[in-house]
Amino acid sequence: MVLYFTGTGNSRHAAIIISDAVGDELVSMNDMIKNGETGAFKSELPFVFAAPTYAWRMPRVVSEFILNSSFEGCKKAYFALTCGGQTGGASRYLKKLCEAKGLEFMGLASIVMPENYIAMFPVPGKEEAAKIIAEAEPELLKAAALIKSRSPLPTEKTMPAGRLLSAIVNPLFYRLFVSSNGFYSTGGCTGCGVCARLCPLNNIEMISGRPVWDGNCTHCMACICRCPAGAIEYKKRSQGKPRYYVNDEGRI
Ligand SMILES: Cc1cc2nc3c(=O)[nH]c(=O)nc-3n(C[C@H](O)[C@H](O)[C@H](O)COP(=O)(O)O)c2cc1C
Numbered sequence: 001m002v003l004y005f006t007g008t009g010n011s012r013h014a015a016i017i018i019s020d021a022v023g024d025e026l027v028s029m030n031d032m033i034k035n036g037e038t039g040a041f042k043s044e045l046p047f048v049f050a051a052p053t054y055a056w057r058m059p060r061v062v063s064e065f066i067l068n069s070s071f072e073g074c075k076k077a078y079f080a081l082t083c084g085g086q087t088g089g090a091s092r093y094l095k096k097l098c099e100a101k102g103l104e105f106m107g108l109a110s111i112v113m114p115e116n117y118i119a120m121f122p123v124p125g126k127e128e129a130a131k132i133i134a135e136a137e138p139e140l141l142k143a144a145a146l147i148k149s150r151s152p153l154p155t156e157k158t159m160p161a162g163r164l165l166s167a168i169v170n171p172l173f174y175r176l177f178v179s180s181n182g183f184y185s186t187g188g189c190t191g192c193g194v195c196a197r198l199c200p201l202n203n204i205e206m207i208s209g210r211p212v213w214d215g216n217c218t219h220c221m222a223c224i225c226r227c228p229a230g231a232i233e234y235k236k237r238s239q240g241k242p243r244y245y246v247n248d249e250g251r252i
């Protein structure tokens with residue numbers, strides 16, 4: 001069973017490649033989290049979790065969802081974290097998560113895909129993003145082949161700096177930066193409600209035909225990157241930056 005969480009489609013694309021190669025079903029954690037559900041999952045094939053990297057770890061909402069769900073059948077658990085550059089010391093926390101759920105940690109594939117954090121960092125243009133996605137696909141297929149044969153993924157060496165980023169900067173990042181306060185819609189907003197429908201945490205409410213952000217945000221970037229009118233900004237930091245969503249075929 002391949003479970004994914006995504007903001008802008010990279011991790012969904014990664015999950016689709018793996019589930020196609022392994023011949024296994026695909027489950028959206030976005031939908032379940034949005035509906036306030038946890039899972040009672042049963043699978044004879046290994047569990048595979050695909051998600052973005054947030055501050056050098058798996059997103060907190062995803063770890064919490066896994067902690068609150070149950071997993072029966074095959075006890076092997078694989079992780080594919082898409083990232084703009086590196087996953088730091090993420091595997092340490094994934095191992096702990098597996099221990100807590102009685103799952104066997106079978107490894108982490110860190111897959112470099114286009115940076116999507118337009119509220120904070122520069123992001124690649126569409127052409128460069130397409131190139132990065134094309135380069136990621138063979139890596140995903142390699143990981144899928146190992147998952148299919150139930151072999152461990154190769155161990156990734158964690159540098160001391162990576163360990164620090166995951167251990168110390170991660171909690172600070174959530175405390176200091178992850179907030180919905182900076183989002184606003186511009187005059188181009190058509191009131192379509194797509195942003196509210198997409199938000200996995202139901203953080204956006206449509207009031208008088210305009211989105212209002214309300215506190216519970218994980219900075220997934222779905223609203224700002226998928227607004228059909230390009231009418232969402234985050235403070236001044238997102239202005240002029242490209243927005244894209246990776247579709248099921250890996251195109252943007
Ligand atoms: C809140 C946030 C934090 C991020 N932190 C990291 C990070 O620590 N390391 C990294 O390489 N990329 C980081 N990124 C980039 C994403 O992990 C990357 O673009 C990923 O492919 C997005 O996946 P998605 O399209 O499935 O949401 C971050 C992105 C966001 C939105």
Ligand code: SF4
Nearest residue numbers: 189190192193195227
């Ligand atoms: S998705 Fe964009 S256009 Fe639609 S309601 Fe939200 S901000 Fe407005």
Ligand code: SF4
Nearest residue numbers: 199217218220221223
């Ligand atoms: S408000 Fe936007 S960035 Fe925050 S969780 Fe919802 S969709 Fe993601």
